[in-house]
Amino acid sequence: MDKEQLKENFAKALKQEKLKRTPQRFAILEELVSSDEHRECTDIYFALRNQGISVSRATVYRTMDMLVKYDFARRLDIGDGIARYESKVGVSHHDHLICLECGKIIEFLNRDIEVLQQSICNDFDFDMTRHTHQIFGVCPDCKSK
Amino acid sequence: MDKEQLKENFAKALKQEKLKRTPQRFAILEELVSSDEHRECTDIYFALRNQGISVSRATVYRTMDMLVKYDFARRLDIGDGIARYESKVGVSHHDHLICLECGKIIEFLNRDIEVLQQSICNDFDFDMTRHTHQIFGVCPDCKSK
DNA sequence: TATATTTATGAGACTCAATCTCACAATAAA
DNA sequence: TTTATTGTGAGATTGAGTCTCATAAATATA
Structure with missing residues (x-):
């Protein structure tokens, strides 16, 4: 756009x-x-x-x-x-890996997780509005330091 | 315990x-x-x-x-x-569904997601320390009101 | 047990992101 | 234009969380 x-x-x-x-x-x-x-x-x-x-x-x-x-x-x-x-303009959905050392934020997308997530909501009769999936840890750059 | x-x-x-x-x-x-x-x-x-x-x-x-x-x-x-x-004492790992209407927090666990999550980390050469997976929306009780 | 050393506690001050206030300014409708 | 409505901004306020430091309590030592 x-x-x-x-x-x-x-x-x-x-x-x-x-x-x-x-x-x-x-x-x-x-x-x-x-x-x-x-x-x-x-x-x-x-x-x-x-x-x-x-x-x-x-x-x-x-x-x-x-x-x-x-x-x-x-x-x-x-x-x-x-x-x-x-x-969100021209950006497709994704979630985040967050480095606890340097604060870097890496984006990821996994279709299977998105599907499973929706099926969990169905199981619980829960209407999903949005979600956050964040993985905290150490990024490759910080690991090698 | x-x-x-x-x-x-x-x-x-x-x-x-x-x-x-x-x-x-x-x-x-x-x-x-x-x-x-x-x-x-x-x-x-x-x-x-x-x-x-x-x-x-x-x-x-x-x-x-x-x-x-x-x-x-x-x-x-x-x-x-x-x-x-x-x-966390005597409590197994889980993530959360959070109702935006009443604030209720529902716990869920999905082994497949946990596995996929780990494989994402492997792909990115990222060492996971912890994660949060939160699904926000409307719970069954609030939907029926 | 008594004493010395180290660590923890607590009241309140402080920090800082976020929100609120309200007089004034800018926008849109008539 | 004129009028009605909504937005803006400087600074005050809020509130979760942190910090300070004098005092208290717990542990180590004699």
Whole structure:
């Protein structure tokens, strides 16, 4: 999806929710989508500030919530008390290997696990909304150090 | 494992780490092990206080870290900023279904997923230390409301 | 047992991510 | 435009978790 198409889709989502089109909201979306990193709100906040874009922390937090709700972003909690967000735009589903030494996050996807996961939900008569599957350990780089 | 055996094992772990045997540490372990709930530190703190046991929040937090390290407890982060702990004593490994409506936590175990998970780690040359697999959604009780 | 040494405890201060407040600004509708 | 509505931002607030350090308790030593 190109940038203009993305902005259009975002505008549609805003309209649908009766939210106004503000420069801050577009800037936050663009900043998130511009990298495939797992970004903290503070990180996004400073990145925009450094670009001379006027934005507050509150607006970043509020907008991230909205981006998650409308599926432009995914929130990642790795248990250190800091929420991270990754773009879902043009990105297929995956889960995460997290290195306890260096903090690196590696993405993985396993179709069989996804299928088994759904069958567990069926067994429990549980309606899955989302899931997190995180494997913590030591990455190859850190092992060889 | 009976209570006396547990206390003995705990005492051994303390000795091994040159930590002192204090009434607070034993009380926190016993309180955690006494239920199969997923407990918050504040919850443990008040439970002990209500039993007339002298303990501080700091001691609860410090002791929980130790219990996790020595495998008496498992920490659960469900992304709401509150750490929860469950007893690992006499409890086999499992993962969690978490209801977004009522907060209920249902345990599940799937051997096939565990095996696939290990094979993913092998593929990535990644040494797994621990993992979390959480499925968020709506439980049967909440669906029928 | 008495004393010395080491470690633990606890009240409250502190940290920091996240949320809230509310006056003012910007956007969209009339 | 004008009006009505919604958004923004600086800073205050919240709350889980951590830190401090004087005191207390547990263990080692005599």
